[in-house]
Amino acid sequence: MRIAETFRSLQGEGPSAGSPATFVRLQGCGVGCSWCDSKYTWDPDKGREAPLPAILDELFTHGPTDLLVITGGEPLEVRGFEELLEAACRSWTRVEVETSGVSSPPASVGNLFWNWSPKLPRVTPRWDDTWGAAAAWMAEPRTIAKIVVGEGDEAEAIRLARTLPRDRVWLMPEAMTEGDLKARSVELAEVCKREGWRLSPRLHLWLWGVRRGV
Numbered sequence: 001m002r003i004a005e006t007f008r009s010l011q012g013e014g015p016s017a018g019s020p021a022t023f024v025r026l027q028g029c030g031v032g033c034s035w036c037d038s039k040y041t042w043d044p045d046k047g048r049e050a051p052l053p054a055i056l057d058e059l060f061t062h063g064p065t066d067l068l069v070i071t072g073g074e075p076l077e078v079r080g081f082e083e084l085l086e087a088a089c090r091s092w093t094r095v096e097v098e099t100s101g102v103s104s105p106p107a108s109v110g111n112l113f114w115n116w117s118p119k120l121p122r123v124t125p126r127w128d129d130t131w132g133a134a135a136a137w138m139a140e141p142r143t144i145a146k147i148v149v150g151e152g153d154e155a156e157a158i159r160l161a162r163t164l165p166r167d168r169v170w171l172m173p174e175a176m177t178e179g180d181l182k183a184r185s186v187e188l189a190e191v192c193k194r195e196g197w198r199l200s201p202r203l204h205l206w207l208w209g210v211r212r213g214v
């Protein structure tokens, strides 16, 4: 399979924010989000090809962690993802997958957690693909919906998020700078207070800015 990078860091978003984690970023994504901060992962022919055992060996060199985060790119569109998932769930206490959810969850395992991030209409022409399997994602008990909200997106975010169970919704600010992150977080905090949703931080952006490998 093709990967962009592996590294050790803190999970920056969602329910495990702040937790030490090993990351594997898969190569390839055809979703095309306008604000994507990892466009270097889009081309499925870039990155590097590695067999599954070599990827696992590389992940173990980062040292022991309870949490493995599989991200992208779009993992659901990467060949070999399901084999990686199976091996990961055998080796880590908790595995989280960051996905836009362009197809249904391909596996259901007790230590596998899905951070499903469906897109809003302004973000990509494929936004409705990411909502097409919403019922299947919500049927998976360890899935949370993490919706990235940018300027002008608030009304659509509220409309779509209200179709989901309240206790599974997280809003996360779209931002590329610390100033925008703070301002948008303050705005979204008010929405979350009103609607009973959670607010996701973006710790990696706050701590290190827009950088690879963090």
Ligand code: SF4
Pocket (backbone or CB within 6 Å): 029, 030, 031, 032, 033, 036, 037, 038, 039, 041, 072, 073, 074, 100
């Ligand atoms: S799904 Fe993820 S990797 Fe793909 S374009 Fe959107 S934000 Fe970027």
